[in-house]
Amino acid sequence: MVRLVNYTALIVVASSLAWLLAAVTLDPRANYAGRTPAPPVAVVDAALSEVNLNDHDPLLDRYLTWISGVARGDFGRTWDGLSVGADLADRAGVTLRLVTAGLAVGALLGLTVGTLAAVHHRRWFDRVSGAVVFLLLAVPAVVLANVLILGAIRFNDATGARFLMVSGEGAGGALDRLRHLVLPALTLALPLAAVFSRYQRNAMLDVLDADYVRTARAKGLPRRTVIVRHALRTALIPTTTYLTFTFGALLVGSTVTETVFGRPGLGQRLITAIQTSDVNTVAGITAVAAVALLLSAVAADVLQRVLNPGRAR
Amino acid sequence: MSASLWGRFTTRATTGLRPSASRFPGISTSVGTPPAARPRMFSATGIAGLALLSFLAALAVLGPILVPWTAADRDFEAFLQPPTANHPFGTTASGGDLLVLTLLGLRKSLLIGFVVAVAATTVAALVGAFAGYFLGWVDRTLMWVTDLLLVIPAFLVVAVVSSGHDDWIALVVLLTAFMWMVTAKAVRGATIVMRDRDYVKAARFMGVPSHRIVLRHVVPNLASLLVADATVNVGAAILAETSLSYFGFGVTPPDVSLGSLIADGAPTALYAPWTFWWAAGLLIALIVAVNLVGDDLRDRFDPALRACA
Numbered sequence: 001m002v003r004l005v006n007y008t009a010l011i012v013v014a015s016s017l018a019w020l021l022a023a024v025t026l027d028p029r030a031n032y033a034g035r036t037p038a039p040p041v042a043v044v045d046a047a048l049s050e051v052n053l054n055d056h057d058p059l060l061d062r063y064l065t066w067i068s069g070v071a072r073g074d075f076g077r078t079w080d081g082l083s084v085g086a087d088l089a090d091r092a093g094v095t096l097r098l099v100t101a102g103l104a105v106g107a108l109l110g111l112t113v114g115t116l117a118a119v120h121h122r123r124w125f126d127r128v129s130g131a132v133v134f135l136l137l138a139v140p141a142v143v144l145a146n147v148l149i150l151g152a153i154r155f156n157d158a159t160g161a162r163f164l165m166v167s168g169e170g171a172g173g174a175l176d177r178l179r180h181l182v183l184p185a186l187t188l189a190l191p192l193a194a195v196f197s198r199y200q201r202n203a204m205l206d207v208l209d210a211d212y213v214r215t216a217r218a219k220g221l222p223r224r225t226v227i228v229r230h231a232l233r234t235a236l237i238p239t240t241t242y243l244t245f246t247f248g249a250l251l252v253g254s255t256v257t258e259t260v261f262g263r264p265g266l267g268q269r270l271i272t273a274i275q276t277s278d279v280n281t282v283a284g285i286t287a288v289a290a291v292a293l294l295l296s297a298v299a300a301d302v303l304q305r306v307l308n309p310g311r312a313r
Numbered sequence: 314m315s316a317s318l319w320g321r322f323t324t325r326a327t328t329g330l331r332p333s334a335s336r337f338p339g340i341s342t343s344v345g346t347p348p349a350a351r352p353r354m355f356s357a358t359g360i361a362g363l364a365l366l367s368f369l370a371a372l373a374v375l376g377p378i379l380v381p382w383t384a385a386d387r388d389f390e391a392f393l394q395p396p397t398a399n400h401p402f403g404t405t406a407s408g409g410d411l412l413v414l415t416l417l418g419l420r421k422s423l424l425i426g427f428v429v430a431v432a433a434t435t436v437a438a439l440v441g442a443f444a445g446y447f448l449g450w451v452d453r454t455l456m457w458v459t460d461l462l463l464v465i466p467a468f469l470v471v472a473v474v475s476s477g478h479d480d481w482i483a484l485v486v487l488l489t490a491f492m493w494m495v496t497a498k499a500v501r502g503a504t505i506v507m508r509d510r511d512y513v514k515a516a517r518f519m520g521v522p523s524h525r526i527v528l529r530h531v532v533p534n535l536a537s538l539l540v541a542d543a544t545v546n547v548g549a550a551i552l553a554e555t556s557l558s559y560f561g562f563g564v565t566p567p568d569v570s571l572g573s574l575i576a577d578g579a580p581t582a583l584y585a586p587w588t589f590w591w592a593a594g595l596l597i598a599l600i601v602a603v604n605l606v607g608d609d610l611r612d613r614f615d616p617a618l619r620a621c622a
Contacts, residue, residue: 006457010457010460010461010464011464013461014461014464014465017461017465018465018469018470018473021470021473021474022473025473025474026473134601134604135597135601137600137604138548138597138600138601138604139597139600140552140555140556140572140596140600141556142555142556142559142572142575142576142579143575143593143596143597146575146579146582146589146593147593150582150583153583255468255556256556256559259560270466270468270469270472271472271560274469274472274473274562282469282473285466285469286465286466286469289464289466289469290464290465293463293464294464
């Protein structure tokens with residue numbers, strides 16, 4: 001219970017800080033500056049006051065308006081009058097699909113590679129996969145995304161079929177969505193797989209040395225059974241916990257991927273919100289990110305207790 | 314308390330840090346005894362990383378001086394040209410020499426990476442050591458701030474604030490502000506163990522003021538942890554700077570960094586590959602070098618990991 005109160009306080013303070021910071025730094029008035037018949041100051045003031053973005057109103061008043069709105073579940077409006085809550089709810093689905101796909105592929109790949117590397121410890125597979133993982137960890141997301149785009153264009157040219165799409169979300173059926181999902185999901189999945197495989201390899205190496213694994217071998221169980229039934233099951237516990245935690249961090253961590261691939265998700269909105277000085281949207285995304293992060297931290301903790309009751313403290 | 318929670322799950326594994334097995338909640342590793350013989354300074358991979366890093370640093374420092382072009386120069390006879398004798402790395406769409414731009418970008422990325430890493434590790438050492446030594450309300454306050462900074466999306470704050478500043482120093486301060494938390498948690502844990510050591514107790518009973526015990530006895534004894542973490546932070550800082558600059562929130566013109574060069578080059582990479590690959594390749598080489606050195610230092614610091622390697 002104490003922790004729940006503490007987390008709620010963290011979420012409130014984090015989004016308030018983000019709102020205040022954005023309100024002080026960003027300048028929504030700039031959105032009107034470029035118009036050719038320059039709109040009268042009074043009109044701009046009225047329009048900005050309407051959405052609680054007028055920097056001539058006292059900061060405290062604007063903050064109170066915003067926070068009381070949030071308490072009622074209303075995240076305010078963007079500079080051109082749209083509801084932030086509805087916008088973010090739409091985008092959350094797009095981001096959720098991407099993160100789920102990326103995490104699933106990355107986890108599967110990482111766990112497989114990590115387990116095999118541990119089983120073939122210090123043999124060629126371990127060494128090769130170790131080198132590949134090391135290289136992947138050094139490639140920034142922006143470079144990886146662009147390299148995948150270049151590769152996809154070459155691939156499409158070579159095969160003549162335009163299967164892989166490099167931009168947007170896809171409006172058509174499931175196949176169209178899939179075509180747009182492959183590359184951004186890979187951009188998320190490859191670095192994740194690299195991290196997971198390192199975790200899994202270390203966890204497996206620890207377990208393979210354990211006494212109960214040796215006992216299982218000694219009583220005559222085949223090597224494969226011992227590795228899968230005894231070692232892998234135990235080694236999966238810490239990695240699964242870490243995986244759950246990553247899910248929350250990724251919800252906003254996919255900013256780069258979404259922007260490069262032009263997917264209309266939360267991360268991409270973050271960039272455009274800063275560019276158009278949408279104070280309320282910036283604060284809203286911070287709140288979503290904080291909630292996601294803390295929820296997944298709690299989920300990871302619960303999962304760990306369920307999977308490993310002996311260690312519960 | 315949430316402090317233990319974050320310490321357990323937040324790792325900087327993405328930067329190439331080999332996750333410590335002892336950090337896994339389900340598995341306890343026995344810390345092996347250190348070998349009797351004095352260990353060598355660096356392993357083969359560590360030396361390779363150090364050599365690559367020195368080479369890149371020398372290139373970044375000396376390169377721009379030796380190249381006849383400057384960042385502001387425009388060659389109006391060569392727009393978007395592939396590499397030639399005159400421009401070994403090719404030219405940009407506006408006729409800029411890519412060799413000098415890339416080397417200047419490398420210099421800026423290296424500089425930001427090192428300054429941020431040193432500053433962030435310093436903050437982490439102070440916060441972690443004070444929290445771990447004093448415990449009580451000092452610890453609770455400092456760890457609450459640490460958790461708060463971990464919850465706020467760093468990318469957002471840095472992007473919002475730095476979109477108003479063109480100064481790269483401001484960028485360094487902002488990146489530092491969001492990079493010290495995980496190391497601080499590790500330092501705190503190590504300090505809690507250390508505060509019961511005999512030499513710390515002795516100092517306490519001699520009446521040495523607490524702040525001096527922390528600065529003179531606790532922090533210096535964490536040097537190996539701090540050096541290893543600072544190295545890992547260099548890579549993390551360079552990566553963070555790259556994605557910020559890519560979106561135009563980090564290093565802004567006329568300054569160039571590897572991130573801004575990659576952003577400029579990406580749209581033309583298909584038909585003018587030299588605008589993209591030099592900067593991308595150098596960036597990857599730089600991170601590989603930093604991670605090689607960092608991993609090596611970390612292995613030496615934590616003998617339990619050496620068994621796995």
